[in-house]
Each structure stands twice: as C-alpha cells, then as structure tokens.
C-alpha cells in the first residue's frame with residue numbers, strides 16, 4: 001500500500017493555501033510544501049505575523065500557526081518540492097480564455113500544461129498527480145499524455161479531487177465537508193492504489209462514508225455540475241425577484257415558502273445583486289463551451305441562460321439607481337459599501353460590485369468605496385481590468401476610504417453590495433444625517449430592514465420588494 005510522506009501543492013491561492021494548511025494540520029506525519037511562482041504571495045504566507053497571510057478566511061491563521069514550519073512549508077522552489085513529493089496537487093488558476101478559440105468561454109489551461117511539463121521534467125520517482133483546480137471534463141487525459149510523453153520514464157497516476165470549499169467558510173468546509181470526491185483509474189491496480197493513498201489522507205479526519213470514489217471523468221464533471229446547479233438556483237430566485245417587484249410579492253417570503261419544501265430546501269435561494277466569485281461564471285461558461293463543442297446546442301443554451309440572467313441582475317440594479325436618482329447620476333457622489341463578492345472574504349473576482357461601479361462610472365457618477373477587507377490597489381486593478389476607461393480616470397473618479405462614514409458623507413446615494421455583518425450595525429441615523437437629501441439607500445443583498453430605514457427617512461430600495 002502506498003503511504004504518502006511528502007506532498008507538494010503547486011498554487012498557493014484561495015484553494016491551495018487553505019486546503020494544504022488543513023491537510024498539514026490533520027496529518028502531522030506528512031510534509032506538505034506549497035509552492036507558487038508569485039514570490040510576494042509566498043513571502044506573505046511565511047510572514048512572521050500569521051495575521052498577514054495573503055488570504056483572509058475565518059479560522060485559517062490559527063491552522064497555519066499550528067502547522068507552519070512543523071510540517072507545512074511555503075516556498076518558491078517549485079522544482080525541489082516536486083522532486084521530493086510522492087503526491088503533487090495542481091491548484092493553479094484556470095481563468096476563462098481571453099483570446100483565440102473559445103475566447104470568453106473555455107478555460108485557459110495554459111498554467112495546467114506548464115505545471116505538467118515542469119513535473120515531467122523534474123520527476124525522477126513515481127508520482128501521483130492530483131487535479132485540484134476545476135477543470136473541464138477529460139483534462140486528466142491531456143495531463144497524462146504530457147506526463148507520459150515528456151517525462152523521464154517514471155510512472156504517473158492522475159487523480160481528480162475537486163474542491164467544494166466556499167470562500168469565507170473554507171476552513172469549516174475543509175474540516176467538515178459534506179463529501180470529498182476522488183476520481184481515479186479504478187480499473188487498474190495502480191489506479192486503485194493511488195485513489196486509496198488519497199483516501200487515507202482524508203480519512204485522518206473525515207468519516208469514510210463521506211469519501212466518494214468515482215472514475216476521473218465523473219469527478220471532473222461533478223464539480224462543474226454542482227456549481228452550475230448552485231448558480232442556477234441563485235439565477236432562478238433572482239429572476240423571481242424582478243417579478244416580485246412588479247407584482248407586490250416579496251422575494252424573501254417567496255424564497256422562504258419555496259425553500260420549506262423539503263425537496264427544494266432553503267439554501268442558495270437568497271436573492272442578490274448577482275452571484276460573483278471565481279467559480280460560478282467560469283464553470284458554467286466551461287460547461288457551455290464543452291456542450292457546444294459536442295454539438296449539444298440546446299444544452300449549451302440552457303446553461304448559458306443562468307449567466308445571462310446574472311448579468312441582467314447586475315445591470316438591473318445599477319439601472320435602478322440611475323432611474324431613481326431622477327435619471328441622472330452625472331457628477332453625483334455614490335457610496336458603495338462592500339466590494340468583495342461575498343462577506344468574510346477579501347476575494348473580489350467577478351464581484352457584482354465591479355459591474356455596478358462600472359455602470360455608474362459610465363453614467364459619470366463619482367464613486368466612493370468602503371470594504372472592510374479588500375485593499376485599495378485591488379479595487380483599482382478590478383476596474384482597470386475591464387478596460388472601460390483609463391487607469392488615471394479610474395483613480396480620479398473612484399475613491400477608496402477606510403471607514404463607511406467617510407464613504408457615505410455628502411453622498412446622494414448608498415448601495416450595499418456585500419453582506420458584511422458590520423453593515424447591519426452601522427449608525428444609519430448618522431449616515432442619513434450626513435447625506436444629501438433626498439437620501440437614497442439601495443440594498444443589493446437584502447441585508448437591511450426596510451421599516452427601520454424608511455423610519456429614519458431613507459428612500460429605500462431592496463432587491464425583490
């Protein structure tokens with residue numbers, strides 16, 4: 001039986017970092033080295049003050065504190081970590097392609113391929129290679145092809161072990177997962193051994209009945225399917241939110257009533273300004289692209305609608321602000337509370353806030369942003385990435401401030417875009433008093449109580465009511 005002593009993980013991001021920290025904490029006899037080509041990121045993971053690690057996740061710094069320098073290491077020396085490892089996790093990013101065939105839809109597998117070639121070049125002993133990044137179905141085949149044809153004659157087993165952690169709850173999701181999915185070549189003895197080696201690692205803290213083993217293709221496709229279903233629920237309830245606004249129904253009441261049907265269940269039915277994050281959009285586009293490439297146009301269209309609905313929801317929210325402010329926001333100061341794609345994370349990838357801000361900037365608004373965890377440079381980088389206007393213009397028309405009150409003072413309108421808990425407890429009377437009148441408050445997360453805000457004097461709008 002294969003016993004793993006050394007693990008290497010390529011990619012110290014939102015997935016690789018927390019996952020490896022938890023494996024290291026739970027398996028003290030295994031050495032875990034997380035490598036990344038980004039020197040700054042690795043330096044931050046190694047920062048003496050554990051609160052400075054580059055990823056904010058509740059509970060993560062405690063886990064890192066316990067395991068770091070005991071059996072958890074962060075390094076930029078990718079070659080030597082690969083060389084030493086029996087098992088290599090690939091957790092690099094797979095963004096949507098921005099060029100060439102499949103532009104705007106297919107996953108860009110450039111980094112995955114680079115990793116495979118590097119593993120093939122360096123390895124002198126047999127390795128188990130684990131796909132942790134979310135990949136289109138059948139990527140393992142390409143990985144195996146590269147490894148087998150460019151390597152030094154060593155043997156590789158490829159496993160798929162998709163990550164189901166959600167940001168903001170990553171540590172809990174890793175500690176007590178609903179299930180762990182491990183795909184491998186169950187038809188061969190070597191394949192089964194590799195699967196079992198990974199099962200043994202997770203069995204350190206997860207009951208065996210939650211460790212699901214499947215063939216590689218099912219595992220890859222299950223991850224895309226899970227995210228597509230979750231995103232579909234959000235788009236479904238968001239579609240209903242618009243209908244609620246027209247009919248006098250309240251989307252929260254509808255959501256509660258529907259969610260109490262045990263066949264449907266209460267989760268992922270919270271209406272919002274639109275889903276964000278690094279996975280939903282990318283994975284659905286991926287699914288659409290794969291379906292199209294097999295000629296399954298109806299399947300592709302079906303899933304694409306989930307994304308179109310989400311784009312519509314973001315635009316609709318921004319348009320509501322403009323329309324309510326007497327059809328012009330030109331030169332008006334608008335405060336955005338929250339920039340992260342959801343609470344308890346500093347991740348901003350695909351955050352609805354980016355698109356709302358962009359829409360309002362196109363309408364010539366002045367934007368002031370407060371987010372408790374997102375860094376100023378990140379906000380400007382997100383806006384620059386859209387290429388809607390020059391970086392100088394973004395810097396002159398968007399201000400990022402350190403307190404919510406600085407953002408809201410003298411503003412015409414406030415929009416809540418992330419459901420940070422602290423926004424519930426702000427001194428809303430003070431905010432109202434310091435705003436221009438009439439003072440408008442737009443709640444993109446259904447976070448605030450309509451009655452109390454209206455009692456203060458706000459002109460209040462919440463999604464779906």
Ligand code: UDX
Nearest residue numbers: 011012013014015036037038091092093094111133134
């Ligand atoms: C990524 C994918 O986006 C997601 O689909 C997958 O499920 C897990 O991996 P995440 O960890 O959130 O998610 O990405 P990110 O925070 O960008 O981390 C990836 C890291 O890989 C970056 O730090 C990057 O520097 C590193 N990297 C990338 C390498 O070390 N080598 C490379 O060749 C490319």
Ligand code: UDX
Nearest residue numbers: 163164165166167268269270272275276277279341342
């Ligand atoms: C998601 C999946 O949940 C996780 O299993 C997968 O591995 C990666 O993708 P994540 O992107 O971290 O995780 O966040 P998630 O909590 O799923 O939220 C995604 C987006 O949907 C957020 O913008 C969130 O605010 C939004 N959302 C979620 C809603 O608008 N309404 C809901 O009811 C739930």
